[in-house]
Amino acid sequence: MSSPSQFNQALINWNGLHGLPRFDAVADGDFAAAFESALASHEREIDALASNKEEPTFDNTVVALEIAGDELSRVSALFWNRAGAHTNDVIQALEREISPKMSRHYSKIGMNADLFKRIDALWEKRESLGLTLEQTRVLERHWKGFVKSGAKLPKAEQEKLASINEKLAGLGTSFGQNVLADEKSWLLILSSEDELAGLPDFLRDAMAAAARERGEDGKYAVTLSRSIIEPFLTFSERRDLREQAFKAWVARGENAGATDNRGVIRETLALRGEVAKLLGYGNFAELKLDNTMAKTPQAVNDLLRAVWSRAVKRAQEEEADIAGLITAEGKNHDVMPWDWRHYAEKIRAQRFNFSEAELKPYLQLEKIIDACFDVAGRLFGIRAVEKKGIAAYHPDVRVFEIRDRDDKLVALFLGDYFARSSKRSGAWMSSFQSQHKLVLKNGHHGEMPIIYNVCNFAKPAEGKPALLSLDDARTLFHEFGHALHGMLSNVTYPSVAGTGVSRDFVELPSQLYEHWLTVPAILKEYAVHFETGEPMPQALLDKVLAARTFNSGFATVEFTSSALVDMAFHTRNKVDDPMAVQAEVLSEIGMPKSIVMRHATPHFQHIFSGGYSAGYYSYMWSEVLDADAFAAFEETGDAFDGEMARKLRDNIYSTGGSVDPEDAYKGFRGKLPSPDAMLVKKGLATFEELTGSDA
Structure with a gap:
């Protein structure tokens, strides 16, 4: 094993601005030795914890587990950032090697009988320990984590589960790398x-x-x-x-060559089915939904099916409009998927008298970033201060201090906005460091969040501004909503910090934040023409707001079909041919031939390499929450109502996973929502239809 002196200490000793990593001091070739040392160090910490002869207490067991593995967390944070946002052959080769190794490492911890014995003893007497609500949630998270890692299984079955998880980690890496290779080539x-x-x-x-x-x-x-x-x-x-x-x-991931993902998918689904069976669940979806708001596959499918029927009806109306325009142009072809966006844009231009091209000059990346920060300031009293000349992991990445009303530094934020061939597609938020208040072994009292957003906007020519589509601008707001969830976190324990919440609650802070993009006061101030500086004309602004639900049938069909296919894969005990299952589901629900899934199976990274297996529905589940949550502000008549903003911060953005999500939402809103506000927001129903009112 490598000794600490044999690897680059910049990977674990972060002495850049306010504790930022020194990215420029880390080379691709430094990671292998650092992982070797950090894995060994974490293993020693776990062995010491498990062999502790003292009676287990929350401090000597749960807190010790929370702060163990700090070196590994730091090396991992830097590596997975590079693997996703600025990869190359060296990083990808190590990724293929380290993914199964990390799985093996954490499986060994999860199956450590002596360690689980200590956790289990605390769990059995939890009601007599005088724990706070947050401590109880943290203990529960660890106990359930051990059980789902196979801690209660016989030794032979534990070994089988560890082997399966190791294979799954490798398959997930292969899946993502194959999609990136197809995109690049x-x-x-x-x-x-x-x-x-x-x-x-x-x-x-x-x-x-x-x-x-x-x-x-x-x-x-x-x-x-x-x-x-x-x-x-x-x-x-x-x-x-x-x-x-x-x-x-x-066709990404479906090109019949070395990057074809269909075999990867088949093996992945088979192994996930084995995991569920080993752990006593009927299927993998039941396993994944066990600790979510939705709780059961039935509840998920009920929501998706209810929305599907309205979405496909609206999409059929939209398709008829497109077919009419094609005929009016003197053409006689059917509406095909490569036609939809083209003709929908023409219809929008006609119906609302504006086009995406007319709108785009008013949506400068710089101004929309400023708008994101301004909304956060108005709601939560924070501001961003850009720090120039700080080396990040790529020259395009920007570094910001996040300060509160008293000018106290509360977080660091990094923005990585432009597409490049070394970056996987999509947009995401992640962290180098999560917020918490524990004392670490290095003597640090708690840690400040270091959060980053990654997007894939087209980089402009030298000297020209980056101009966004309305969807791009929403994406920027969405990811910054996730970032705020990390930066405003105010908990004691790292495992429940920030986005450490159930999968179908994690999208609420991000999707809710999107609503403020189209608040008229924000658009008027930040949607200004890149050449003249003139604000978006009121007439155009009115059209943009009027068109918010345009083409919503198409968008909802794209999403919901993907979510239904995800659930079908993970509620079946056996999937011999994933593409046949995809075709079967789409046929059964009546998928229009003019629309395709937003993420076809061979490049569906959310569920095969991104942690959303049996969880893609969660965007819609959260959309039910976010529509109702923004309605709370609308009911006050002020999108920036101070009291609502305080409740939002105190109950949603700052609590992480320290509170049950249902209780957190009720703390903000006073009740749980129905899907009605979401259906109205999407334009798939009217308030009158849903209430039976003539008013």
Whole structure:
């Protein structure tokens, strides 16, 4: 084993600005030795904890477990950040090696009989220990974690479970790397004006920058980054090129070569079924939903099916409008998936008299970042101070101090906004360090959160501003909502800090935050033209707000079909052919041939490499909560009502997993919501329909 002196100490001793890691002092080749040492160090800590001869107490067992493995947490945080946001062959090779190794390490801890004996003893007498609510939640989390890790299983079954989990970790890594490889390898180079027909300047600029990055100076590249492919499908007048690009986009992970994910999926689902059986659950969905708000697959499917029937009805109406426009243009083809965005945009332009291209000059990335910070200031009294010249993990990454009303530093925030070939697609929030108040072995009293957001917006040409679509701007707000959940955390124990909540509650702070983007006061101040500085005209603002539910049938069908397929995979005991199951589910629910799943199975990273297995529904579950939560502000007549903002911070953003999510939500709102506000928000129902009122 490596001794501490044999690996780069910058990986664990973070002495940059306010304890920020010194990213520039860490090389790709430093991680292997650091992992080796940190894993060994954590193992020694766990062995000492498990062999403690003293009577187990909350402090000498649970708190000791909470602060163990600090070195491993730091090395891991830096590594997984690099693996997702700025990877390369060296990192990917180590990722394939370290994923199963980490799984094996944590399986060994979860099956440590002496350690579980101590946890179990505390759990059995928890009501006599005088624990606080948060301490009880932390103890419960550890006890359930051990049970789900197989602590109660016979030795042979424990070993089988550990082996399966190790395989699953490797499969998840392979799945994600295959999708990234397909995204990186596909390129459609355009050069003639005919090929560029219909493309607005902002998209041409982004495509030119993408081409330059790939050595095709003077040309234009369509890539599979959502920030380029979606506007290309929206604006391109060349139906043949739209079809070519669309088919490449939906074929990620399904290309019959080394990066084909179908075998990975089959094996993953089979192994997940074995895990559920070993742990005494009927299927993997029951296992995953055991500690969520939804609780059962039936509750999830009931919500999804209820929404599906309304969504597909609305989508059929939208498709009829598109078919009519195609006919009006003198064409006679069916509405196909590569047509939908293109014609929906034309209909929106007609119906609301504005287009995405008209809107985009008013949505500058810089201004929308400022808007995110301003909303946080108005609601929670914090402000962001950018610190220039601080080296991060990529030159594009920006560093901000987050300070409160008293100018006290409460968090560090890093923003990584632009797409690049070394970054996986999508957008996410993560942390280098979570908030807590425990005393660590290095003497630190608690830790300040260090949070980062990763997005994939098209990088503009030198000297030009980055312009966002409305969806891009929502994504920015969404991820910053997650960031606030981490930065406003105010708990004692790290395992329940920030986003350490149930999967179907974690999207509430992020999806709720999106609502403030379209609050008129925010749009008026920050939606200003990148050339003139003039605010978005009131007439255009009114149209944007009026069009909020436009095309909602399409968007909801895209999402809900994906969530239903996810649940089908994980409620069946055996899936011999995942693609046949996908086809079966889509046929049974009546999926329109003009729309595809938002995430087809071979590139459905949320459920095969991103932790949302049997959990993709959670975005909609949280949407029920967020629509009702924002309605609480609307009912006051002030989107920034001080008392509601205080309740929101105290009950939702700061409590992490220290409170049961139902109790947390009721603490804010006084009651649990029905889906009604969500259906009205999406434009899938009216208040009158839902209440039977004629008013």
